[in-house]
Amino acid sequence: MTALHTIYQHSLITTADMETICKAHRRIHICKDDFLLQKGDTAKSYVCVEEGLVRSYVYDYDGNDITTGFIGKNEIAIDVVSLFNQVPTVEYFQALTDCSCFIIEFHEFQLLYHSIKGFNEWGRSWMSETLFQLKHRTISIITDSAAERYRRLRREHPQILQQAPLKYIASYLGITDTSLSRIRKELVNEI
Amino acid sequence: MTALHTIYQHSLITTADMETICKAHRRIHICKDDFLLQKGDTAKSYVCVEEGLVRSYVYDYDGNDITTGFIGKNEIAIDVVSLFNQVPTVEYFQALTDCSCFIIEFHEFQLLYHSIKGFNEWGRSWMSETLFQLKHRTISIITDSAAERYRRLRREHPQILQQAPLKYIASYLGITDTSLSRIRKELVNEI
DNA sequence: TTCATTTCTTGCCTTATGGCAAGTGTGATT
DNA sequence: AATCACACTTGCCATAAGGCAAGAAATGAA
Numbered sequence: 001m002t003a004l005h006t007i008y009q010h011s012l013i014t015t016a017d018m019e020t021i022c023k024a025h026r027r028i029h030i031c032k033d034d035f036l037l038q039k040g041d042t043a044k045s046y047v048c049v050e051e052g053l054v055r056s057y058v059y060d061y062d063g064n065d066i067t068t069g070f071i072g073k074n075e076i077a078i079d080v081v082s083l084f085n086q087v088p089t090v091e092y093f094q095a096l097t098d099c100s101c102f103i104i105e106f107h108e109f110q111l112l113y114h115s116i117k118g119f120n121e122w123g124r125s126w127m128s129e130t131l132f133q134l135k136h137r138t139i140s141i142i143t144d145s146a147a148e149r150y151r152r153l154r155r156e157h158p159q160i161l162q163q164a165p166l167k168y169i170a171s172y173l174g175i176t177d178t179s180l181s182r183i184r185k186e187l188v189n190e191i
Numbered sequence: 192m193t194a195l196h197t198i199y200q201h202s203l204i205t206t207a208d209m210e211t212i213c214k215a216h217r218r219i220h221i222c223k224d225d226f227l228l229q230k231g232d233t234a235k236s237y238v239c240v241e242e243g244l245v246r247s248y249v250y251d252y253d254g255n256d257i258t259t260g261f262i263g264k265n266e267i268a269i270d271v272v273s274l275f276n277q278v279p280t281v282e283y284f285q286a287l288t289d290c291s292c293f294i295i296e297f298h299e300f301q302l303l304y305h306s307i308k309g310f311n312e313w314g315r316s317w318m319s320e321t322l323f324q325l326k327h328r329t330i331s332i333i334t335d336s337a338a339e340r341y342r343r344l345r346r347e348h349p350q351i352l353q354q355a356p357l358k359y360i361a362s363y364l365g366i367t368d369t370s371l372s373r374i375r376k377e378l379v380n381e382i
Numbered sequence: 383t384t385c386a387t388t389t390c391t392t393g394c395c396t397t398a399t400g401g402c403a404a405g406t407g408t409g410a411t412t
Numbered sequence: 413a414a415t416c417a418c419a420c421t422t423g424c425c426a427t428a429a430g431g432c433a434a435g436a437a438a439t440g441a442a
Contacts, residue, residue: 058330060330060333060334062334064334066330066333066334068326068329068330080319080322081319081322081323084315084319085315085316085319124275124276124315124318125276127315127318127319127322128271128272128275128276128318130322131271131272131318131321131322131325132272134322134325134326134329135259135325137329138259138325138328138329138332139249139251139257139259141329141332141333141365142251142257142332142362142365143251143253143255143257145398146398146399147398165418165419165420166419166420167419167420171333174332174333175399175400176399176400176401177419177420178399178400178401178402178420178421178422179398179399179400180420181420181421181422182399182421182422184420184421185421185422336428337428337429338428356388356389356390357389357390358389358390366428366429366430367429367430367431368389368390369390369391369392369429369430369431369432370428370429370430371390372390372391372392373391373392373429374429375390375391376391376392
């Protein structure tokens, strides 16, 4: 369960708590294209990815599919708001590859959340981190060129470029797949 | 203190709790251009706006000032992450007008947070709401034209258009003030 | 009032990105 | 092998938005 230790290492969780938390996880397998969560669902379990890649997305009012995030190894593939507030999500979470995941049912997650102070703190940090990253993404969309955003993604998450189709990467970057294709052509000699 | 009742009305807060919470607030006055929080600060108090308008912004690496939000009447003018996690913020919060605000010192905020379950829930909802709105803003920047984003702002927060200079509104919408000026010219006959 | 500063507008031209459509490649299925 | 679906590229042109600079308008200070 070392993968889980990685996820929870940064918070005020004691060794004993860590044991309790890790034991609460159950390993499941998700097939490519399966949904972990769909629009309208209220998250009934907490899911983190041990192996594989998940994509979250929404449809805008023109019916365009906009990628809101990629969730990989040791990251959490659930809408934090839907889980914590038990409200329906507006996002879809779909496996891009076969995945191995750890899950905790919501009622058990809630038990841990209320009984282990460190886990509660960790949950808040998770939400904070999500917010922080989204702020950066938003600012990046406003101020950076598409090419720079692509460069950053390539630098910080190279595995996504290997595993996800171009059109999903493009909508994550806020451009069309046509434009991304041209940008890649431009930047090919940079590597 | 009816303004405060408005802010806290949606959560699981009892009447007695509401009294305790409202009593914890202290009213202060903020002058135009004063900072409520600056980059590097860790939020030492919780602040909500009774009257006036506050702008939050960051500088990108080119030195451009990017407006991340406007905070008006009955809204909370503090970085939620900095407050909850007691970490330095990367944003500036500056009064665009003279403001009347309610504040709670951090240590008292924390007492309430840990002693009143409903307040704790409310805090989580606040963070969720912040996240939710930011997601929508991000998607809007990706999929909507600048003119549509301007229309939405005009529809949903008309008072901001009255109180904030064009350049701040422009950077909030993700465009230059020149472009916003042209868009306004285009849309002037829409009202 | 006068002057200075800031805010907003506008003209001219450039650049980034998009829309469409054709074409290439690749892997899966039969 | 033939076919199909999907992923990706590319050419041509359209459009949205930006950069710069001049000027107009509003605001505030002396």
